[in-house]
Amino acid sequence: MPSKRNKLTSHMLTGVVLAAILLGALGCEKLRVRDRPNIVYLLLDTLRPDHLGCYGYERDTSPRIDRMAAEGILFTRFYSVCPWTDPTIVTLFTGLYPQAVLPPALRKVAIEQKLPMELETLAEILRGEGYRTAAIMDHPGLNRKRNFDQGFEEYVNLPKKLGWHEWVGTPPETVFEEFTAVVEKIEKGPFFLYVHLVYPHQPYTPKPPFEGMFGPGFRKLSRHEKQGVINCYDGEIRMTDDLVGKMYDLMLERGLLDSTCILITSDHGEGFWEHGLREHGNSLYNELLAVPLVIRPPKAMNIRPGTVRDLLSNIDLFPTVLEIAGIDTPPAIPGESLVPYLEGKGAPSDGRIIFSENPHSNIPHGLACQSEKQKLVYEAWKPIDDLAVFRKNVSAGWPLQLFFDLQKDPLEQHNLAGRIPGIQLDLGNALVEHKRRNDEHRKTIAPETAPLDPATRQQLKSLGYIQ
Numbered sequence: 001m002p003s004k005r006n007k008l009t010s011h012m013l014t015g016v017v018l019a020a021i022l023l024g025a026l027g028c029e030k031l032r033v034r035d036r037p038n039i040v041y042l043l044l045d046t047l048r049p050d051h052l053g054c055y056g057y058e059r060d061t062s063p064r065i066d067r068m069a070a071e072g073i074l075f076t077r078f079y080s081v082c083p084w085t086d087p088t089i090v091t092l093f094t095g096l097y098p099q100a101v102l103p104p105a106l107r108k109v110a111i112e113q114k115l116p117m118e119l120e121t122l123a124e125i126l127r128g129e130g131y132r133t134a135a136i137m138d139h140p141g142l143n144r145k146r147n148f149d150q151g152f153e154e155y156v157n158l159p160k161k162l163g164w165h166e167w168v169g170t171p172p173e174t175v176f177e178e179f180t181a182v183v184e185k186i187e188k189g190p191f192f193l194y195v196h197l198v199y200p201h202q203p204y205t206p207k208p209p210f211e212g213m214f215g216p217g218f219r220k221l222s223r224h225e226k227q228g229v230i231n232c233y234d235g236e237i238r239m240t241d242d243l244v245g246k247m248y249d250l251m252l253e254r255g256l257l258d259s260t261c262i263l264i265t266s267d268h269g270e271g272f273w274e275h276g277l278r279e280h281g282n283s284l285y286n287e288l289l290a291v292p293l294v295i296r297p298p299k300a301m302n303i304r305p306g307t308v309r310d311l312l313s314n315i316d317l318f319p320t321v322l323e324i325a326g327i328d329t330p331p332a333i334p335g336e337s338l339v340p341y342l343e344g345k346g347a348p349s350d351g352r353i354i355f356s357e358n359p360h361s362n363i364p365h366g367l368a369c370q371s372e373k374q375k376l377v378y379e380a381w382k383p384i385d386d387l388a389v390f391r392k393n394v395s396a397g398w399p400l401q402l403f404f405d406l407q408k409d410p411l412e413q414h415n416l417a418g419r420i421p422g423i424q425l426d427l428g429n430a431l432v433e434h435k436r437r438n439d440e441h442r443k444t445i446a447p448e449t450a451p452l453d454p455a456t457r458q459q460l461k462s463l464g465y466i467q
C-alpha cells in the first residue's frame with residue numbers, strides 16, 4: 001500500500017497535470033483554484049427529515065432550512081450508511097463503508113477506533129488541490145486523538161476547547177462566534193468548512209426562546225410523555241435552524257453566498273418508539289436511516305431548484321463534494337456523485353440497492369439493504385465477522401431477518417421474512433457480496449485505536465452509549 005504522503009503527492013501531481021491539460025485545451029479560467037466554489041458542509045446530528053417543513057412536517061421547525069431547500073435541491077429519499085455517528089462520519093470523510101475501514105466490534109471498542117492515517121480523507125484531497133480546510137466539531141468523540149482532524153488546517157473541537165458539555169451542546173451563540181472566526185480566517189478561499197452541530201441530539205434542551213415553542217416538555221423520558229419528548233426535539237431543531245440561518249446570513253453579508261455550495265445533512269435519524277425503541281444506534285429501521293439532504297449549489301453551476309425523489313445514500317456525498325469542487329474521485333470509492341441529479345440528469349434508480357450497516361454497535365449488529373420495493377435486515381447478537389457463517393445464515397434465513405414490502409408497508413410494521421423467499425434471498429446475496437467486498441478492503445488497512453480516558457468512558461456509560 002502506498003504511503004499517504006505518496007498518495008497525496010501523486011494526487012496533487014495528477015490534479016496539476018489534469019488542470020494544465022484542461023486549461024490548455026479549453027482556455028478556461030474556471031479551473032483555476034481561486035475560482036473553485038467554497039463548500040460549507042453542515043452536519044446536524046440526529047436530524048430526522050420528517051421533522052423539517054421542507055419534508056412536509058406540519059410544525060414550523062425549519063423556516064431557514066426550508067428557504068435554502070427552495071433555493072437548491074431537496075433529496076427526499078436519502079439514507080445513511082449507519083444509524084449512529086462515528087461510523088457514519090468515517091464514511092463521509094473517507095467515501096468508504098464503515099466496515100470497509102473499521103473491524104466489526106462492540107461499541108465500547110468501536111468508540112476507540114481511529115480513522116486510519118493511511119486513508120486519504122475528503123479534507124486531505126481538497127487541501128491537496130488548493131482548498132483552505134477547516135472543521136468546527138461540537139462532538140467530543142470526533143477529535144484529534146482519533147485522527148478525525150486529518151486534512152483540516154483549522155480543527156476546532158468545541159467540547160475539548162470549552163470543556164465537556166454532557167451532550168447538551170455548545171451554546172449556539174458560541175458556535176456562531178467560532179463559525180465567524182473561522183470564516184474570517186479562510187474566506188479568501190476557496191475553502192471547505194465542515195461544521196458538525198451536536199443538536200438536535202438528545203438530551204433535547206432547546207434554549208429560550210425555542211424552549212416550549214412547540215408545547216411543554218417532559219419530566220422523565222417515558223412512553224407516556226412521548227409528545228413532550230417530541231416537543232423538545234422539535235424545539236431543538238428550530239434552535240438549530242436559527243443558527244443555520246445566521247450562518248447563511250453571515251455568508252451573504254460577506255459576499256460569499258454566490259460562490260459557495262451549502263450542503264445540509266445529518267448522520268442518522270432518531271427513534272420515537274415506532275418499533276418500541278427510542279434514540280439511535282439500536283436498529284436499522286428507516287426512522288434511524290432516513291436523513292435530510294439539501295444542496296444549495298454555487299451560482300456558477302446554474303442549477304434550477306428542484307426535488308430529487310430517487311433512492312440514494314450518503315455513501316454518495318464524498319464523490320459529490322469532489323465533483324462540485326471540480327476534482328476527480330479516486331478509484332475504488334463505491335459511491336457515485338449526485339451532481340447529475342442536481343442537473344436534472346439523474347439516472348432512474350430502478351434496480352439500485354442501497355446498503356446500511358451497524359457492525360459497530362451494542363446490539364443488535366445488523367446489515368441491511370433496500371431497493372425501490374423491498375428491504376432486508378439481517379441482525380445478529382454479536383459482531384458479524386465471519387463471511388462464511390454469514391453467507392450460510394443468510395441462505396438459511398437465520399437467525400433473525402426482517403423483510404419488508406416498502407411500497408405497501410413503508411413504516412416497516414409487517415415482517416414478511418420467509419414469505420417471498422426468492423426476493424429475500426436476492427437481497428441476502430447482495431448483502432453477502434457487500435460484506436465480502438468491504439471485508440477485502442478492510443484487510444488492506446491496519447486498524448488503529450485510541451483508548452478513552454476514564455472520565456469520558458464514564459460519561460458515555462452514564463448516557464447508555466456503552467455498557
Ligand SMILES: [Zn+2]
Nearest residue numbers: 045046085267
Ligand atoms: Zn449522531
